[in-house]
Amino acid sequence: MKDERPRFFVLCLSSRVSVLKPRQIITLxxxxxxxxxxxxxxxxxxxxxxxxxxxxSVNYGFAAFAxxxxxxxxxxxxxxxxxxxxxxxxxxxxxxxxVLIVGFSLNNLLPARPGEFARGYWLGKRExxxxxxxxxxxxxxxxxxxxxxxxxxxxxxxxxxxxGLDLPSIAEWIAVAMTLIFGIALGGMIFLLVxxxxxxxxxxxxxxxxxxxxxxxxxxxxxxxxxxxxxxKSSRDVLVIVLLSIAIWTLEAATYFFMLIAFGALPTxxxxxxxxxxxMAMINFGVMIxxxxxxxxxxxxxxxxxxxxxxxxxxxxxxVALATHAIQFVLIxxxxxxxxxxxxxxxxxxxxxx
Numbered sequence: 001m002k003d004e005r006p007r008f009f010v011l012c013l014s015s016r017v018s019v020l021k022p023r024q025i026i027t028l029x030x031x032x033x034x035x036x037x038x039x040x041x042x043x044x045x046x047x048x049x050x051x052x053x054x055x056x057s058v059n060y061g062f063a064a065f066a067x068x069x070x071x072x073x074x075x076x077x078x079x080x081x082x083x084x085x086x087x088x089x090x091x092x093x094x095x096x097x098x099v100l101i102v103g104f105s106l107n108n109l110l111p112a113r114p115g116e117f118a119r120g121y122w123l124g125k126r127e128x129x130x131x132x133x134x135x136x137x138x139x140x141x142x143x144x145x146x147x148x149x150x151x152x153x154x155x156x157x158x159x160x161x162x163x164g165l166d167l168p169s170i171a172e173w174i175a176v177a178m179t180l181i182f183g184i185a186l187g188g189m190i191f192l193l194v195x196x197x198x199x200x201x202x203x204x205x206x207x208x209x210x211x212x213x214x215x216x217x218x219x220x221x222x223x224x225x226x227x228x229x230x231x232x233k234s235s236r237d238v239l240v241i242v243l244l245s246i247a248i249w250t251l252e253a254a255t256y257f258f259m260l261i262a263f264g265a266l267p268t269x270x271x272x273x274x275x276x277x278x279x280m281a282m283i284n285f286g287v288m289i290x291x292x293x294x295x296x297x298x299x300x301x302x303x304x305x306x307x308x309x310x311x312x313x314x315x316x317x318x319x320v321a322l323a324t325h326a327i328q329f330v331l332i333x334x335x336x337x338x339x340x341x342x343x344x345x346x347x348x349x350x351x352x353x354x
Contacts, residue, residue, distance in 0.1 A: 031111045031292050038289075038297030042304050047315045054263060054319040062262035066255045067327055073251035074101065074332070080144075080244040083237060084137040089129055098339040099123050105336020108294040108329050116142070148245040152253065153281035159274045160309075253277045259324050265312050275310045282306040283321075299325050
């Protein structure tokens, strides 16, 4: 049976060196251009001398707390991923953690966020389950993240007003837009769960117009995708996933909270807590903009914009955003490359190379 792997990205044991295709080169150039624009918007008015002084005076003890909080959030992500996979196969956290980290590290290194598909593919190959099932659980995970972030953003906006600050209207528009996007995705998943047979019949009506081998493959992929949603059928499992999602993003917010303390930004812990949540939400929505690997550019711009809403000067805000992004990049990419080396994996950019 032919692998159901993404054509544009796979992980394999091949030692061949791949060459970027013209379309991939154009995509890379466009993403770098977007990154350049956002970096100019984010850092164009930064006082670089003052920025250097900010880094020199950072409290590295609190920066270390930020590192621990960030790493802990990825451990909890692994626990949640195991929960998504539990209806099909119970996989130990120690086996899932390297797969998850490699996926996130590849998002840092390559354009178009291929790590989301890569970890679904590698999980299927490593654990002997459908690769489409693995990818399906990653998609469900992203929807869960989206709704959790919306909840945190709404809470931050409410607290923002109570602090007597001027509410940035764009933050409200982002909350509305993200609710619409993730609401449509959730509605589609609920339809597949509640009316699975109807969805399959509708798909068969459509695929009868296609060649038999393509129709069979599409139906098989949808079946695997629906199987990946089965963790949402149990109210207990849903509750566990909700609690884990809240814990994950609380730790993510704590990362920004500790970095704000480390840089001496904002006068009170209350403001730092609200600013940490706001910054986390804005950055994670910002990096959805297609840019260079790792979200370079939109990450910094979103972070500086969010902190400026709290009256943090642009140079200090840039320091917080740059330092937090550097921690994420070095920590996760370093671990990912270590796991890639340990597993003897090679990266190729199209199926024909594998």
